[in-house]
Amino acid sequence: MKDYFSYDERLGISIPILEKEWEEYSKETRQLILLYWEKIRGKIPDRIAILEKWINSKQEKLNDESDFERCCELNHDIAELASIINDLWIWYRINQDISKIHH
Template sequence: MSDYFTYDQRLKIKVPQLTKSWTAYNLQTQNKILTEWERIRGSIPDRIGELEAEINNKQEALNIEEDFNRSCELNHEISELASIINDLWIWFRTTQRISNAKIHN
């Protein structure tokens, strides 16, 4: 499956990296890719939960932080974590489109 997925260091999950259009893959390969993606996709809500916990910790630190520069750093870190969560939700929903397209073909 390493031919079809690559590890995204920022998201800390493997994401699809297909070199051809979906329909160019035979049915057996499509099924293998979808099975692996569903396994990965199932881990996304847990990953989001981890990031939300990190955000909560940083917000608590921000609430008591008195140093302006450190407050700016914490805000930036919170923003980056929120961006990662947004990207993970996009990947989570991407499969629904692939699966639906496959079902309708």
């Protein structure tokens, strides 16, 4: 599946990289892509739960932090983690609409 997916370091999952229109892939290839995507998609909620724990940990540190620079760093980290979670939810919702992804 390496021809159809690429690991995204930021998101921590592989995402589809479809270079042709969905209909241009054989039926067998489309089924394999969908099966592989469903395996990845099924792991997204677990990935989100891990990121939420990291956010909670950083928020606890932020509550006890008095250094302004460190507060800014923690806020930045929290915002980045929240952004990743948002992007993961978008990918999670794609489900069978993977056919509309085209790069």
